[in-house]
Amino acid sequence: MTETAVEMPAPRIEERKAGSAPGFLMFVVAILLLAGGIALAVTAAGGGLLVPGIVLVLAGGFVLRGLTPVAPGEARVVQVLGRYAGTVRRDGLQWVNPISARRRVSTRIRNHETDVAKVNDADGNPIEMAAVVVWQVRDTAQALFEVDDFVEFVAIQTETAVRHIANAYPYDTHDDGVLSLRDNADEITEKLREEIGARVASAGVKVIESRITHLAYAPEIAQAMLRRQQAGAIVAARERIVEGAVGMVQMALDRLASQDVVDLDEERKASMVSNLMVVLVGDRDTQPVVNAGTLYS
Secondary structure, eight states: OOOOOOOOOOOSOOOOBOOOEEHHHHHHHHHHHHHHHHHHHHHOSTTTTHHHHHHHHHHHHHHHHTEEEEOTTEEEEEEETTEEEEEEOOOEEEEOOTTSEEEEEEOSOEEEEOOOEEEEOTTSOEEEEEEEEEEEESOHHHHHHTSSOHHHHHHHHHHHHHHHHHHHSOSOOSOTTSOOTTTOHHHHHHHHHHHHHHHHGGGTEEEEEEEEEEEEEOHHHHHHHHHHHHHHHHHHHHHHHHHHHHHHHHHHHHHHHHTTSOOOOHHHHHHHHHHHHHHHHOSSOOOOOOOOSOTTO
16 A cells, blocks of 8 residues: 655635626726716816816726626636735626736646656556546635646646556556556556645645556566466466366265265275376366276286
8 A cells, every 4th residue: 555645735825705796787887987978078168077077988997997707617816916816706797806917717627648657666667657637726826826837737746646656556466465556447546536636735726537548568578577477377277277177076086986986995096086187187188098907907
């Protein structure tokens, strides 16, 4: 088993809702201010209403500057004079503080597939491994302010987690109590998801799923490992064959004894067992030999 917990710095900021107003309402207000200001400026007699008209036009332009369209699957992070003021997640036309800076952050589900990495497994064998991770921005404030580039951060941490998981487990194993990359894909991918999630949590990212997309021995040892796997399979098959043959021989002796078909002494039993084992375990067809004499002559 491997430790997947990763100690990352605790986030210093959390997402909160930004103050906003319905955008269409403020758009109507801005149009009225602009229309009123232009009307006053045009109809001003002697310049008495010119200044109020200019003020209304400037106010209308100021209101228009606060209009912010928010598309579905996106959020706007609002900063006022460099300070985080909140996040607007409600889609549609919204109105926020006109002097604020608004940064667009995608909250859609994303995929990242790592390149094929050449690493050593727990047994020191060189292997090739790649994975895909499905992730989504959970906290927009942490995504923007806790790391420089949260997309690049996810990519680097995913590759790091893939390498760590590959180093922690053998490619394959014959021990039933040990997890292996090849035989325990579900358990390994779950541990991979947990480790990636722990690494990117401080950046406001939630990992939805991860999967191993490529797993193979490195080319320089692939043939040798294939022969080892084939040898292991042959040994395992032979063990099953021998186990079954012993049971069949035991059953034959018991049936002969229970039905009094023939009375066999220990030497004849040994000879019969030897012949049956050759017939049952051999990988080639047997050639019968007719014995015209007896076992002793």
